[in-house]
Amino acid sequence: MSIDSRLENVGLIGMAVNKLCSLAPFSDVGRYQIELCVVEAVTNAIVHAYGRQPGHEVEVDLCLDDRKIELRISDNGSSMRFERPPRLEYDHQDLSSLPEGGMGLCLIDQAMSDVQYEVAGGRNTLILIKQFDEAPAGVEATDGAGS
Secondary structure: OEEEEOOOHHHHHHHHHHHHHOOOOHHHHHHHHHHHHHHHHHHHHHHHOOOOOOOEEEEEEEEEOOOOOEEEEEOOOOOOOOOOOOOOOOOOOOOHHHHHHHHHHHHHHHHHEEEEEEEEOOOEEEEEEOOOOOOOOOOOOOOOOOO
């Protein structure tokens, strides 16, 4: 899938990814987390790689196999310096302790099984991998049958 680098197009990619994830053994929470991660990654590409300028392509490739989903979010804009973000620490009783911005990569890193970044031939690719058998952080795994 690909979109033009306009923020109003990001929701379309998120909805498409969520629906495609319904073909895999993810809970509703798991599908939402994957959708959130893709929306964050595509938004980052538009805002940071392309400086919010329309007319550029952001591509999302999705691959399902019998163990995992792998998503590749690619752009041809400015590359980033990728480092593993620290674990998000906050007071669960005081949500105002959360920062207002800059948490996208932290959320992605916590929700996905593996996150990688590569730059090759002027193309930046953020790779998000989620194993099927992993429960989201703080949530028990279910079979999705609403037990």
